[in-house]
Amino acid sequence: MGLVKAQSLTKVFRRPQKGPGLRGSVKHLFQRRFKDVPAVNGIDVSIEAGEAVAYVGPNGAGKSTTIKLLCGILVPTSGSVEVAGVTPHVDRIANARNIGVLFGQRSQLWWDLPVRESLGLLRDMYDLPKGFYQQRIERLDEVLGIGELMPVLARKLSLGQRMRADLAAALLHQPRIVYLDEPTIGLDIAVKDKVRKFLRELRADGTTLMLTTHDLGDIEDVCERIIIIDEGRKIFDGPLAQMKDSFARTRRMHLHITDGTPMDVIAKHLSTADVSGEGSEVTIAFDRFAHTAGQIIAAVLQVAEVGEFHLDEPAIEDVVRKVYAGELLV
Amino acid sequence: MFRTMRIYRRSLGAHFRSLLEYEADFWVLIVAGAMFNALNLLFLSAVFAHVPALNGWSYAEAVLLMGVWSVIGGLSPLFFEGVWRLSWMVNQGTLDYPLVRPAPVTVQVFSSGIGLHGVGDIVTGGAMLGWALFHVDVDWTPLTVVIGLVLLASAATIHLSIIAITNAATFWISGPHPFLAIAVHTFEDMIKYPLTIYGAGIRAVYTFVVPFAFVTFFPVSWLLDRSAGWVGLLGPLVAAYCVWLARTVFRRGLRRYDSSGH
Numbered sequence: 001m002g003l004v005k006a007q008s009l010t011k012v013f014r015r016p017q018k019g020p021g022l023r024g025s026v027k028h029l030f031q032r033r034f035k036d037v038p039a040v041n042g043i044d045v046s047i048e049a050g051e052a053v054a055y056v057g058p059n060g061a062g063k064s065t066t067i068k069l070l071c072g073i074l075v076p077t078s079g080s081v082e083v084a085g086v087t088p089h090v091d092r093i094a095n096a097r098n099i100g101v102l103f104g105q106r107s108q109l110w111w112d113l114p115v116r117e118s119l120g121l122l123r124d125m126y127d128l129p130k131g132f133y134q135q136r137i138e139r140l141d142e143v144l145g146i147g148e149l150m151p152v153l154a155r156k157l158s159l160g161q162r163m164r165a166d167l168a169a170a171l172l173h174q175p176r177i178v179y180l181d182e183p184t185i186g187l188d189i190a191v192k193d194k195v196r197k198f199l200r201e202l203r204a205d206g207t208t209l210m211l212t213t214h215d216l217g218d219i220e221d222v223c224e225r226i227i228i229i230d231e232g233r234k235i236f237d238g239p240l241a242q243m244k245d246s247f248a249r250t251r252r253m254h255l256h257i258t259d260g261t262p263m264d265v266i267a268k269h270l271s272t273a274d275v276s277g278e279g280s281e282v283t284i285a286f287d288r289f290a291h292t293a294g295q296i297i298a299a300v301l302q303v304a305e306v307g308e309f310h311l312d313e314p315a316i317e318d319v320v321r322k323v324y325a326g327e328l329l330v
Numbered sequence: 331m332f333r334t335m336r337i338y339r340r341s342l343g344a345h346f347r348s349l350l351e352y353e354a355d356f357w358v359l360i361v362a363g364a365m366f367n368a369l370n371l372l373f374l375s376a377v378f379a380h381v382p383a384l385n386g387w388s389y390a391e392a393v394l395l396m397g398v399w400s401v402i403g404g405l406s407p408l409f410f411e412g413v414w415r416l417s418w419m420v421n422q423g424t425l426d427y428p429l430v431r432p433a434p435v436t437v438q439v440f441s442s443g444i445g446l447h448g449v450g451d452i453v454t455g456g457a458m459l460g461w462a463l464f465h466v467d468v469d470w471t472p473l474t475v476v477i478g479l480v481l482l483a484s485a486a487t488i489h490l491s492i493i494a495i496t497n498a499a500t501f502w503i504s505g506p507h508p509f510l511a512i513a514v515h516t517f518e519d520m521i522k523y524p525l526t527i528y529g530a531g532i533r534a535v536y537t538f539v540v541p542f543a544f545v546t547f548f549p550v551s552w553l554l555d556r557s558a559g560w561v562g563l564l565g566p567l568v569a570a571y572c573v574w575l576a577r578t579v580f581r582r583g584l585r586r587y588d589s590s591g592h
């Protein structure tokens with residue numbers, strides 16, 4: 001029984017087929033031709049209450065479109081959505097009370113109004129009691145520092161300030177289900193950290209979270225499940241740890257050889273690892289389930305003298321990059 | 331319903347306060363609205379300087395009609411200016427957030443702006459109306475007053491619905507500007523004069539297709555007890571129909587909304 005459920009979810013956009021220039025435009029007026037663009041193509045998802053899911057995929061994969069379908073902004077071409085027992089695009093208002101949405105590239109604050117007024121308008125729409133509202137604002141001020149932004153006009157906020165205010169706006173009513181589409185886009189490290197910390201707290205409060213991002217650092221300590229999509233289709237769905245176990249097996253050890261032992265000697269000695277490098281700098285890539293780092297270093301020391309070394313842990317980034325590039329079939 | 335009204339009021343109030351920041355604009359817009367009406371009146375007076383009556387309408391009667399038109403015309407910029415932003419919002423995909431908030435999308439869109447020139451329209455229109463009511467020949471009874479007010483409310487509703495429906499056309503004929511609505515709104519100018527001065531074709535269109543006749547001509551005809559004045563009493567029915575149509579068009583339209591690529 002998922003809290004957020006989608007079955008064979010499909011959205012096809014119709015894109016006008018126009019020739020170039022004025023001629024193409026005029027011709028289109030009389031001869032309307034469209035091309036169907038399937039942005040989301042038969043996706044099944046089921047998210048349990050309290051889960052935090054990372055939704056990743058390359059540009060144009062259909063992430064934002066999926067989120068818009070799940071929150072009822074778009075009507076699916078086919079398939080079904082149910083969120084907390086409600087069909088979002090049919091029963092919009094009931095659905096709106098359960099969810100919080102943030103599109104990182106776009107603000108929901110009223111452009112000409114101070115942040116305080118925007119939050120006040122949202123308070124009216126969500127019928128938040130005064131005490132609850134005060135308490136929420138205090139809480140959001142603690143984690144996002146929105147207190148100082150309250151009197152500022154939305155159009156005068158910097159990107160990072162805007163994102164903090166927008167997060168506060170999306171979460172003001174303490175929704176059970178939160179969709180965040182690129183919540184850290186364009187932020188500097190300090191603000192990013194603040195946002196990530198905030199996400200971890202949300203998660204700890206038991207909020208159901210779905211997060212799209214191109215910065216995989218966002219998901220490592222927030223999400224325990226990852227869904228990867230490409231060209232509108234789901235290509236991986238499982239625990240983040242499992243994905244790392246199955247696909248991020250390779251660790252890399254970088255060594256500085258001090259006695260001039262040539263690389264191929266080391267390579268010959270370590271037949272089950274992949275040795276590469278140049279001169280005295282050698283990199284050994286090995287399966288972390290087949291060998292420990294200790295075994296590798298011990299083996300190298302049998303044939304060469306080692307000065308410095310360090311170890312690169314496998315990153316989901318590498319896996320995702322490979323999946324995008326079609327190198328990994330999941 | 332009360333909740334919706336409250337959200338509406340708060341939203342308009344917030345935008346009004348933001349407008350006050352640009353104090354100069356504030357007065358310019360109000361004065362511009364008033365000037366426009368003064369010019370209309372001047373033109374009407376010039377016409378009546380040459381003819382005693384326009385198709386049987388006396389000067390005071392014609393001013394009454396124009397006053398009704400100005401007052402109703404001033405209500406929509408003041409309270410529903412946001413409707414003119416719909417095309418832009420649909421085109422830019424900024425309807426996304428209104429669609430995920432627990433308030434009707436129409437309320438959020440309609441209250442997203444204020445046209446202060448409406449104040450000028452209402453003040454000058456009200457003055458014309460007041461002067462004209464004093465000079466026309468009407469048998470006032472409490473019932474006349476009640477029906478008159480109902481017809482006025484219906485007229486405002488019809489006017490607004492037409493603006494809303496034509497703006498909602500953007501869901502079908504996409505594009506960032508509400509050309510259809512602007513065109514129709516421009517033609518609406520014609521109803522500040524008695525409809526009888528136009529040909530049968532226009533009268534038919536304004537009665538049956540785009541019922542502008544129910545905004546000024548028919549209700550005023552009813553008040554002045556002219557022939558066919560009884561048609562004015564159909565105002566509330568026409569208003570109900572227009573509201574139903576606007577709701578349907580919006581509901582269908584929103585289902586077609588396809589946001590934007592990013």
Ligand SMILES: Nc1ncnc2c1ncn2[C@@H]1O[C@H](COP(=O)(O)OP(=O)(O)OP(=O)(O)O)[C@@H](O)[C@H]1O
Nearest residue numbers: 013039058059060061062063064065588589590591
């Ligand atoms: N409103 C729209 N009209 C037409 N096509 C659209 C629309 N929205 C998205 N698309 C198309 O659908 C596909 C998926 O877009 P979507 O925005 O869902 O991708 P995404 O995964 O969010 O990408 P990104 O990482 O770049 O944000 C793209 O090919 C895009 O051009």
Ligand SMILES: [Mg+2]
Nearest residue numbers: 063064181592
């Ligand atoms: Mg996107």
